[in-house]
Amino acid sequence: MPETNAGSPTGAGLHNGSTSPAPSEDARHESALSETARSEGPDPLLAIAEAFALPGAAIAISPLGQGNVNDTYRVSLRCQDGSLAQVVLQRINTRIFPQPELVMANIQRLAEHVRGPAAAVLAGRRWQVPGVLTLREQPQRCWLESDGEIWRAITFIEGCRSFEVLKDRAQARELGRGLGTFHALISDLPADQLADTLKGFHITPGYLAEFERALRTTTVPLTPQAAHCIAFIRDRQRLAFVLEDAKAAGRLPLRPIHGDPKLNNVMFDVATGEALALVDLDTIKPGLIHYDIGDCLRSGCNRLGEETADWRSVHFDLQLCEAILEGYLGQARGFLTDADYDHLFDAIRLIPFELGLRFFSDHLAGNLYFKVNRPGHNLQRALVQFRLTESIETQQTAIRALIERLRSAP
Numbered sequence: 001m002p003e004t005n006a007g008s009p010t011g012a013g014l015h016n017g018s019t020s021p022a023p024s025e026d027a028r029h030e031s032a033l034s035e036t037a038r039s040e041g042p043d044p045l046l047a048i049a050e051a052f053a054l055p056g057a058a059i060a061i062s063p064l065g066q067g068n069v070n071d072t073y074r075v076s077l078r079c080q081d082g083s084l085a086q087v088v089l090q091r092i093n094t095r096i097f098p099q100p101e102l103v104m105a106n107i108q109r110l111a112e113h114v115r116g117p118a119a120a121v122l123a124g125r126r127w128q129v130p131g132v133l134t135l136r137e138q139p140q141r142c143w144l145e146s147d148g149e150i151w152r153a154i155t156f157i158e159g160c161r162s163f164e165v166l167k168d169r170a171q172a173r174e175l176g177r178g179l180g181t182f183h184a185l186i187s188d189l190p191a192d193q194l195a196d197t198l199k200g201f202h203i204t205p206g207y208l209a210e211f212e213r214a215l216r217t218t219t220v221p222l223t224p225q226a227a228h229c230i231a232f233i234r235d236r237q238r239l240a241f242v243l244e245d246a247k248a249a250g251r252l253p254l255r256p257i258h259g260d261p262k263l264n265n266v267m268f269d270v271a272t273g274e275a276l277a278l279v280d281l282d283t284i285k286p287g288l289i290h291y292d293i294g295d296c297l298r299s300g301c302n303r304l305g306e307e308t309a310d311w312r313s314v315h316f317d318l319q320l321c322e323a324i325l326e327g328y329l330g331q332a333r334g335f336l337t338d339a340d341y342d343h344l345f346d347a348i349r350l351i352p353f354e355l356g357l358r359f360f361s362d363h364l365a366g367n368l369y370f371k372v373n374r375p376g377h378n379l380q381r382a383l384v385q386f387r388l389t390e391s392i393e394t395q396q397t398a399i400r401a402l403i404e405r406l407r408s409a410p
């Protein structure tokens with residue numbers, strides 16, 4: 001049975017992209033406690049956390065994960081029986097998600113669904129779904145507005161961690177199995193029961209139009225690297241339409257998708273190494289599962305990670321691709337159609353291109369969307385994704401052969 005815990009702050013929970021090596025739980029609590037001891041005066045973030053129906057008293061807070069959009073914190077709690085617990089506190093970026101109530105409703109709808117008969121998919125494996133906490137004073141509400149900012153609290157899954165790069169094939173298989181499990185669990189959730197929380201998300205032709213707009217109005221100097229990006233995009237304009245055309249022609253249906261199943265949004269059980277949750281559920285929406293598959297592969301098969309400065313050395317690892325797809329198909333064969341398989345290569349090639357396009361347009365627009373920590377950061381990220389796209393193109397024959405082999409495997 002899945003350990004769903006939506007609305008149940010005392011259950012095991014979720015966290016968003018914890019990427020540090022996993023110290024013992026005790027060590028983590030201890031370090032959080034000493035942070036508080038060092039700080040001067042009460043932390044205003046603790047007051048925000050305390051607006052939620054926490055399972056204990058908030059005693060410390062520290063940044064968590066490396067999200068590019070929202071701000072995420074780990075809140076340490078002391079429960080009435082003296083035990084320690086944790087929850088995740090997030091400031092939702094309302095420039096990107098202007099309707100947080102829809103985001104939260106989607107997360108709750110998903111959790112409800114997975115609690116139901118869909119649990120049969122799991123065949124005894126441990127699986128968890130994020131739980132949202134309600135407000136202490138308004139138990140019907142699961143987000144807080146404070147000084148014009150929107151906050152939410154989410155349960156924390158103990159005993160798991162995420163990774164920025166894959167270690168080996170076994171972990172790659174688990175990554176694929178995690179996404180396959182997620183898709184299998186929601187494959188019978190009618191897509192029209194989910195709101196579209198982010199209009200235009202993963203509609204690649206829209207990103208192409210945004211790029212052209214950004215290029216016309218940019219004030220950023222067009223360095224040789226930027227010129228390379230522009231030429232790279234212009235050479236691949238047709239590619240941008242490949243999945244949207246298949247959708248418009250009725251070959252690929254809208255299904256519920258995660259929207260952001262990159263490697264560091266998949267949580268792995270520290271004890272068993274199994275994938276046990278997909279976190280960061282803001283972008284669950286009706287979409288093409290191909291976006292998810294492409295995102296999982298582009299993040300998993302780049303052994304240097306998406307933040308590498310050594311973008312020239314970026315390579316798409318075919319061994320890891322094989323293991324991810326094997327893990328994925330082990331869960332997903334039952335609902336994939338011939339047309340789905342026919343478009344797998346397109347998805348693998350398109351999503352890194354799309355992400356490169358998004359990073360580059362944001363670079364041209366002055367970094368309004370993705371958080372950056374230095375000048376040129378989004379340009380570097382774009383170069384990484386474009387190099388990954390090129391590596392996929394170079395290996396097109398081998399990737400297509402791999403897909404055909406896995407497709408006809410018993």
Ligand code: GN1
Nearest residue numbers: 066067068069070260262280283355
């Ligand atoms: C953003 O915030 P984060 O890191 O979970 C982005 C994804 C990108 C990802 C690249 C809502 O996700 O689409 O693939 O950065 N999320 C949104 O790391 O745009």
Ligand code: MG
Nearest residue numbers: 069260280282
């Ligand atoms: Mg995200």
